[in-house]
């Protein structure tokens with residue numbers, strides 16, 4: 001690593017408002033900052049934001065998802081639905097059960113995080129007498145993979161052979177695919193319209209650290225997509241384009257031979273994602289349960305995300321021959337899967353656990369929390385029946 005890069009590792013822009021990390025974590029972040037800085041110098045003094053994000057989240061051994069930060073739960077940076085309550089997984093298990101009965105095959109989970117969702121889905125299916133023969137976990141982070149493996153070994157010592165960890169998508173998939181909060185962390189591009197021209201936002205090094213810098217946006221897919229999706233007019237507008245997330249959905253849809261996949265994430269259909277008033281985009285960083293919009297703050301110690309353009313994901317799936325099986329809010333999906341029955345089935349004498357279940361269910365469906373902002377997109381091939389989670393759900397327009 002060059003000494004210039006070392007000297008230019010950025011101070012955090014928002015350091016004054018965010019709690020400082022312990023010294024060991026700060027040192028880790030400095031190392032990753034140096035790696036990103038030297039990459040900028042090696043790659044022509046400018047890298048597109050998508051490259052910055054790829055390194056900040058996935059640089060081997062250093063990136064946020066590739067190293068050992070706590071991430072999930074109360075002591076981490078954010079809380080995902082499976083960490084709030086097993087009810088979320090239990091609903092997905094009922095959806096999985098329906099698809100597996102129609103299509104056969106295995107469950108494949110993308111980005112299983114702490115492994116809790118997989119464990120609770122498996123537990124529910126097992127208690128229904130329908131434990132899947134195979135549960136595949138596609139995890140790009142070695143650190144998370146280790147955590148998942150130890151959780152599964154601890155919870156299902158007798159069934160652990162049914163779980164398999166994989167590095168890439170299988171060439172052929174039959175069964176049920178789950179991706180909860182995965183698409184939002186796939187590196188995206190940032191495009192800005194200014195003075196009627198389009199630019200790609202990238203990152204440079206300055207004496208003060210990392211800084212934004214626009215590069216010209218040449219002809220190509222990114223330009224074509226921004227031109228088609230941005231609202232008309234030539235006022236200043238900045239947003240994300242998730243070409244890599246689309247590629248992931250397309251590859252998955254192409255590999256799917258028979259079965260269904262559900263993508264759950266915060267996001268909107270295209271017309272709301274690229275709404276004229278959303279002129280600053282949706283980039284959001286998560287650090288110790290605070291969110292802000294400075295991706296240069298403490299690389300490696302915070303998550304970097306954006307909302308998902310579900311219309312683009314649906315088109316990607318359709319371009320690979322899959323059908324859209326439903327699109328609705330998380331609240332409608334969970335209720336349609338039977339959330340209320342799962343809560344009321346709890347032992348009525350176990351008052352505390354019942355109350356906890358009710359309160360967690362409310363968090364999952366409350367419009368002010370995850371219920372409305374989070375959406376579920378279902379895609380599939382060879383599935384004739386309506387999916388359980390969309391059967392009685394209010395459909396949203398893509």
Ligand SMILES: C[S@@+](CC[C@H](N)C(=O)[O-])C[C@H]1O[C@@H](n2cnc3c(N)ncnc32)[C@H](O)[C@@H]1O
Nearest residue numbers: 065080110111112113138140141180181182185
């Ligand atoms: C925000 S976490 C969500 C974890 C978990 N699904 C949950 O709901 O708690 C994102 C997860 O996606 C994984 N991930 C990121 N890019 C991926 C990709 N291209 N394929 C599969 N997993 C990916 C990360 O390593 C991480 O496990």
